Amino acid sequence: MQPAARVYVREFGLAMALYVVVLLGSVRALQSLEPGPLRIAVTLLPMLPVALALMAYLRFLRRMDELQLRIQLEGIGFAAGAVGLLTFAYGFLENVGLPAFPVIWVFPLLIAFWGIGTGIAARHYR
Known part of the structure; x- marks a missing residue:
């Protein structure tokens, strides 16, 4: 390490x-x-x-060095986009009767998608 x-x-x-x-x-x-x-x-x-x-x-x-920083940036971008799309879509679904989405889950979702996005980016640069 x-x-x-x-x-x-x-x-x-x-x-x-x-x-x-x-x-x-x-x-x-x-x-x-x-x-x-x-x-x-x-x-x-x-x-x-x-x-x-x-x-x-x-x-x-x-x-971090430049490559690791780029991987992190791509992971953060992936997370922001994915969580943005999911919560935006769910906001529309709330208009047709789905229960309100608890805001406390936004940060854990960001972290989860950051992990996924970082993994995808790291694999891309191997």
Whole structure:
């Protein structure tokens, strides 16, 4: 594994471990909190480690060579296009009675399609 990848795996792994701890803590704390600003703040606490993970990824992008950066760009483009098309189409389907699409699934969909797109791009450049 390249040094940049090792640093990324460490930073991302720590952010995800922190995410699990904060998520579990916030879920537990929410059980005893009354509605109000504190409850909203505690609900959003897991976003802090997610932001740390994003910053780790952005630092990783800056350390990549041109080919790896191109592969990532194609993966991101594929993900944005696929999720855009899917959610746009589903928006039309909501007009004919399908249930509303939960917005919380947009980011996981982006990540999943980014993985698919990155795999396709990496295979293309072999």
